[in-house]
Amino acid sequence: MVPKVDKNKCEGIGACAESCPTDVIDIEADENGDLKSVIARPDDCVECGNCVDACPTEAITLD
Template sequence: MAAIINRDLCTGCGQCVDTCPVEAISLDDEGIAVVDGKLCVECGKCVDVCPVEAISLD
Protein backbone atom coordinates (compact mmCIF):
# COMPACT_ATOMS: atom_id res chain seq x y z
CA MET A 1 0.00 0.00 0.00
CA ALA A 2 1.25 3.49 -0.85
CA ALA A 3 1.89 6.34 1.55
CA ILE A 4 -1.26 8.15 2.65
CA ILE A 5 -1.48 11.94 2.95
CA ASN A 6 -3.82 13.47 5.52
CA ARG A 7 -5.04 16.48 3.52
CA ASP A 8 -6.28 18.20 6.68
CA LEU A 9 -2.76 18.22 8.14
CA CYS A 10 -0.62 18.77 5.03
CA THR A 11 0.79 22.31 4.83
CA GLY A 12 2.29 21.87 1.36
CA CYS A 13 5.87 22.44 2.48
CA GLY A 14 7.17 20.08 -0.22
CA GLN A 15 9.71 18.26 1.91
CA CYS A 16 8.15 14.92 0.98
CA VAL A 17 8.30 15.82 -2.71
CA ASP A 18 12.01 16.63 -2.43
CA THR A 19 12.74 13.48 -0.40
CA CYS A 20 10.88 10.85 -2.43
CA PRO A 21 13.50 8.76 -4.29
CA VAL A 22 11.03 7.62 -6.96
CA GLU A 23 9.21 10.94 -7.51
CA ALA A 24 5.90 9.44 -6.39
CA ILE A 25 4.77 12.58 -4.55
CA SER A 26 3.73 15.90 -6.03
CA LEU A 27 1.73 18.93 -4.94
CA ASP A 28 -1.75 19.36 -6.39
CA ASP A 29 -3.37 22.61 -7.51
CA GLU A 30 -4.21 23.43 -3.89
CA GLY A 31 -0.60 22.91 -2.79
CA ILE A 32 -1.37 19.66 -0.97
CA ALA A 33 0.81 16.58 -1.37
CA VAL A 34 -0.56 13.65 -3.37
CA VAL A 35 0.97 10.21 -3.81
CA ASP A 36 1.01 8.21 -7.02
CA GLY A 37 0.32 4.75 -5.64
CA LYS A 38 1.72 3.10 -8.75
CA LEU A 39 5.14 4.63 -8.12
CA CYS A 40 5.35 4.55 -4.32
CA VAL A 41 7.74 1.89 -3.01
CA GLU A 42 6.76 2.39 0.66
CA CYS A 43 10.27 3.37 1.76
CA GLY A 44 8.92 5.69 4.47
CA LYS A 45 11.31 8.57 3.77
CA CYS A 46 8.37 10.94 3.31
CA VAL A 47 6.95 9.91 6.69
CA ASP A 48 10.26 10.72 8.36
CA VAL A 49 10.58 14.23 6.88
CA CYS A 50 7.00 15.46 7.26
CA PRO A 51 7.13 18.18 9.94
CA VAL A 52 3.39 17.93 10.70
CA GLU A 53 3.09 14.12 10.58
CA ALA A 54 0.60 14.26 7.71
CA ILE A 55 1.92 11.12 6.03
CA SER A 56 1.54 7.52 7.09
CA LEU A 57 2.15 4.04 5.73
CA ASP A 58 -0.83 1.84 6.52
Protein backbone atom coordinates in the same frame (compact mmCIF):
# COMPACT_ATOMS: atom_id res chain seq x y z
CA MET B 1 1.53 -0.14 1.64
CA VAL B 2 0.77 3.15 -0.04
CA PRO B 3 1.37 6.62 1.42
CA LYS B 4 -1.75 8.40 2.61
CA VAL B 5 -1.92 12.17 3.08
CA ASP B 6 -4.05 13.76 5.80
CA LYS B 7 -5.16 16.91 3.95
CA ASN B 8 -6.03 18.58 7.27
CA LYS B 9 -2.43 18.30 8.47
CA CYS B 10 -0.65 18.84 5.13
CA GLU B 11 0.75 22.34 4.65
CA GLY B 12 2.14 21.71 1.16
CA ILE B 13 5.75 22.31 2.22
CA GLY B 14 7.03 19.73 -0.25
CA ALA B 15 9.56 17.99 1.98
CA CYS B 16 7.87 14.67 1.26
CA ALA B 17 8.06 15.14 -2.50
CA GLU B 18 11.72 16.15 -2.32
CA SER B 19 12.57 13.10 -0.22
CA CYS B 20 10.85 10.56 -2.48
CA PRO B 21 13.37 8.57 -4.56
CA THR B 22 10.73 7.44 -7.07
CA ASP B 23 8.85 10.75 -7.59
CA VAL B 24 5.54 9.40 -6.27
CA ILE B 25 4.36 12.69 -4.72
CA ASP B 26 3.28 15.90 -6.43
CA ILE B 27 2.39 19.22 -4.80
CA GLU B 28 -0.86 20.63 -6.17
CA ALA B 29 -3.38 23.31 -5.27
CA ASP B 30 -6.61 22.04 -3.75
CA GLU B 31 -10.07 23.47 -4.40
CA ASN B 32 -9.27 26.40 -2.06
CA GLY B 33 -5.95 27.15 -3.74
CA ASP B 34 -3.94 25.73 -0.82
CA LEU B 35 -0.92 23.61 -1.74
CA LYS B 36 -1.19 19.96 -0.70
CA SER B 37 0.76 16.76 -1.28
CA VAL B 38 -0.87 14.32 -3.70
CA ILE B 39 0.10 10.67 -4.12
CA ALA B 40 0.20 10.89 -7.91
CA ARG B 41 1.97 7.62 -8.77
CA PRO B 42 1.21 5.11 -5.98
CA ASP B 43 2.31 2.11 -8.05
CA ASP B 44 5.86 3.53 -8.10
CA CYS B 45 6.12 3.65 -4.29
CA VAL B 46 8.92 1.47 -2.88
CA GLU B 47 7.68 1.87 0.73
CA CYS B 48 10.95 3.43 1.91
CA GLY B 49 9.23 5.74 4.42
CA ASN B 50 11.27 8.80 3.44
CA CYS B 51 8.11 10.84 2.96
CA VAL B 52 6.83 9.93 6.43
CA ASP B 53 10.15 10.88 8.02
CA ALA B 54 10.43 14.13 6.04
CA CYS B 55 6.98 15.52 6.85
CA PRO B 56 7.23 18.04 9.71
CA THR B 57 3.46 18.02 10.27
CA GLU B 58 3.12 14.21 10.37
CA ALA B 59 0.56 14.37 7.56
CA ILE B 60 1.77 11.22 5.78
CA THR B 61 1.39 7.61 6.84
CA LEU B 62 2.14 4.33 5.10
CA ASP B 63 -0.97 2.13 5.18
